[in-house]
Amino acid sequence: MTGPRYTKLVDSLPATVPFVGPEDQERNAGRPFAARLGANENGFGPSPRAIAAMAAAAGEVWKYGDSTSHDLRAALAAHHGVGIENVLVGEGIDGLLGYLCRLVIEPADAVVTSEGAYPTFNYHVAGFGGVLHKVPYKDDREDPQALIAKAAEVGAKLVYLSNPDNPMGTWHDRATVEAMIAAVPEGTLMVLDEAYVEFAPEGTEARIDADDPRVIRMRTFSKAHGMAGARVGYALGAPGLIAAFDKIRNHFGMCRISQAGALAALEDRTWQAYMRLLVAGARERIGEIAEANGLQALPSATNFVAIDCGADGDFARAVLRELGELGVFVRMPFIAPQDRCIRVSVGPETELEAFAEALPKALASARAGQSR
């Protein structure tokens, strides 16, 4: 009796689990975190109206969700001034990126992204056998010109840009993004991940013809709407591309409660305005905490802040480790020189206060470790 016969591709994939969540870390440590500021979640939480809508939908969850997410898509289409045929709803941006990779990537196909950019995109590309070509960040920002040049050079099927960027929180203005779209090589699709764009300054969001076949935009209810655990993402793109997902997607894959929550969240403009203020305030507070410790916070257009720990990656990793020991969950970039930073998500004052208390201790321990 042997096991099943896996595909050659699956046999070639690493068996290590690429993503270790905070609950796993808590179980390993034997205690919960005092502050959960590492997963780019939004600790201010969802709109009270969305919470009420989800609670009400819980009793109706014996029904499958609407397989077309019609009402949510219609509301999103109105919100963005596009047609419903330009809108796809799916199980978070992560789910949509997986579907997109399945649509276009065959083994050995080329894909371009930035060195140190969103790892889940890379996971899905590799999971379908794609070959990743990476270009470095430039001044802590993704480099549109280099991305386009590399895409042209390798004949990429996909080129990825996150604007604003994760993990650095940096951003490009709309003119730069629009110029990148105009330069997308024939046969390449640009994946514009705008998970954080609601937090960015006016003039960041690119103006894109919804029918432009060169680009697909990814949006989410995880960040600005504080609903990461609900798994609602959406894509905006040309109708032909949006329709192609219907060939492969899990048609009844959307949680009905999440559909109801997202619709209510989208309609609650008041909460959205509060949220922008709350997040801007928390970013400022994180900046003050950094400064009080002699560190520099990078400007951020997201719901997290990269703090330059003032030395190399080993030092920042030590700070991160010490923060974890002190019950404060944060994360950090993987690649030099961005790995001189730790990445701190926004949250309510109680959590930021725990971070403020822990940071000087963590820095002292990390420095003591260095001089040992």
Place this chain on the structure above:
Amino acid sequence: MTGPRYTKLVDSLPATVPFVGPEDQERNAGRPFAARLGANENGFGPSPRAIAAMAAAAGEVWKYGDSTSHDLRAALAAHHGVGIENVLVGEGIDGLLGYLCRLVIEPADAVVTSEGAYPTFNYHVAGFGGVLHKVPYKDDREDPQALIAKAAEVGAKLVYLSNPDNPMGTWHDRATVEAMIAAVPEGTLMVLDEAYVEFAPEGTEARIDADDPRVIRMRTFSKAHGMAGARVGYALGAPGLIAAFDKIRNHFGMCRISQAGALAALEDRTWQAYMRLLVAGARERIGEIAEANGLQALPSATNFVAIDCGADGDFARAVLRELGELGVFVRMPFIAPQDRCIRVSVGPETELEAFAEALPKALASARAGQSR
């Protein structure tokens, strides 16, 4: 400007949407159904404790779900008397079937199922380029011996059995299923879909060594737990196979609210006992409605009942259409001779009463149409 370059496989897939949900049908008809009895949902709904747990989790949905679904997997492992390493939680059985197909199927690989069995399995097989070999039902039941013989003949990577069966509601006893597992050819994995097994008589559920590499069992919270819209399925299988899913699955794909609801539902043994009684009563009621109209209901081990409309597929399709006109949503098997039946899901008495009122009218209209 052209669109993206899809894979050859995706180009070859049909563009038609294979699944039309009840909401879509309601929008097309311009009015809601009076009775929603077509999607094998469980209209008695989830445990009140599960509803309360989901409502409570709504406020915590700013957090991603636990990427390992640890607590739910631990509870399921205890429930089934297996190790946590034998349990995988995913986005419904549909999601798990998609992942499983991705793990094992390369274009032209052979897969065996029954003619007229679960179409979503077929959708995923085709979506990864697999070739489906189908064997007929025998006396309205899937035919384990024929499935095994076909799997051996074509060298299948997967062979699918649903016990109890959808769409007929029929079942095999455990000895038959255990004999089928013992006969699985080397290199074939048996997919045992037990979505409905909680409704089946004692002695239906096969006794399987959790580490047996020849079979993977699929279970769900959609049916017995009345939580179809929450998208929580799970698989029981050998640790190596369960671990393989970590290479490709969407690690943060589980809705946090759904995880909380499933855990509470699993713990509510009282509701589970009520549910079995409610479903058994509703099955009986559907049988009486059939009999009152001179029709025969097939014995069912599920939360739905196949009613033999007493003529051919065209007649049953006419009955189904007329029921739809009268606001009663049911479905039916696709393939002769099973398509002589309509398939009616259980639900509360108000919905069954609507069906009882509509059925004689639908039969009369269908008969009038026939004699025209």
